[in-house]
Amino acid sequence: MREAKCVIVTGAAGKLGRAVVGKLAKPGVRLLCVDRKVEGLEPFVSALPSGAEALTFAGADLRDPVTAMIMVEAAVDCFGGVDALVNTVGGLTTGRAAVDPSDKWDALIALNARVALVTSSAVLPVMQASRYGRIVHIAATPGLNAGAPQAASKTAVIRLTESIAAEHRADRITANCILPGTIDTPQNRATTLDVKTTAWVSADSIARLIAFLISPEAAVVTGGAIPATGME
Numbered sequence: 001m002r003e004a005k006c007v008i009v010t011g012a013a014g015k016l017g018r019a020v021v022g023k024l025a026k027p028g029v030r031l032l033c034v035d036r037k038v039e040g041l042e043p044f045v046s047a048l049p050s051g052a053e054a055l056t057f058a059g060a061d062l063r064d065p066v067t068a069m070i071m072v073e074a075a076v077d078c079f080g081g082v083d084a085l086v087n088t089v090g091g092l093t094t095g096r097a098a099v100d101p102s103d104k105w106d107a108l109i110a111l112n113a114r115v116a117l118v119t120s121s122a123v124l125p126v127m128q129a130s131r132y133g134r135i136v137h138i139a140a141t142p143g144l145n146a147g148a149p150q151a152a153s154k155t156a157v158i159r160l161t162e163s164i165a166a167e168h169r170a171d172r173i174t175a176n177c178i179l180p181g182t183i184d185t186p187q188n189r190a191t192t193l194d195v196k197t198t199a200w201v202s203a204d205s206i207a208r209l210i211a212f213l214i215s216p217e218a219a220v221v222t223g224g225a226i227p228a229t230g231m232e
């Protein structure tokens with residue numbers, strides 16, 4: 001069974017992205033750590049344990065298809081291919097899309113749905129050529145229902161993931177997305193008052209789930225929108 005040895009992690013300077021890079025960084029795995037941020041990415045990657053092979057691709061706005069293509073070309077040049085894409089770029093805001101259209105709606109569609117589409121489109125030809133690939137996007141539980149219209153961009157990530165899985169099953173490419181509720185981050189603790197944190201999940205636990213989804217053991221798991229809301 002083939003293992004994912006060359007992995008692109010997007011949003012690598014973010015809270016979940018760092019946990020994913022930390023989990024995957026081990027001898028034999030080559031990581032391209034990508035983020036729009038420049039500051040923060042390099043020091044974090046430089047501090048990874050010795051033996052971990054990780055390169056940075058900073059200042060990349062992944063809403064842009066050309067940038068995503070250059071990212072993939074960099075991975076192919078440096079690693080010889082791309083086995084897995086773990087896309088953690090994304091975010092949500094509160095509010096009611098129906099009464100707050102225009103800017104917020106467009107920004108969230110671009111941040112979540114467009115980045116998922118653009119990054120997937122960039123890696124798929126390389127994965128198709130090698131007849132192997134693992135794609136993981138991060139949606140969110142509000143993307144499942146109509147009670148949170150501002151999360152429609154996450155619904156789009158779920159449907160896109162299903163489409164990629166269906167269209168590329170014969171290429172041995174799997175596509176799954178994860179649905180966190182609230183991730184236990186310092187930022188959420190600082191900004192979310194009077195809410196019980198017992199339902200929150202750690203970034204590390206989601207990183208372990210991602211490591212499973214790109215492992216050989218998960219070869220037949222595809223098209224999934226997997227909740228990450230349980231207790232550790």
Ligand SMILES: NC(=O)c1ccc[n+]([C@@H]2O[C@H](COP(=O)([O-])OP(=O)(O)OC[C@H]3O[C@@H](n4cnc5c(N)ncnc54)[C@H](OP(=O)(O)O)[C@@H]3O)[C@@H](O)[C@H]2O)c1
Pocket residue numbers: 010011012013014015016017034035036037060061062063088089090091092111115138139140141179180181182183184185188
């Ligand atoms: N945190 C939660 O409670 C929670 C809950 C449910 C789902 N999720 C999902 O989990 C994923 C990770 O969340 P997180 O909390 O780790 O978010 P985060 O800390 O904001 O990390 C996302 C990273 O992606 C970068 N980024 C944003 N737009 C980009 C773009 N266009 N191109 C390249 N990089 C870009 C961000 O840079 P900037 O800082 O410069 O924007 C940031 O470094 C997201 O999809 C989020 O929606 C999070």
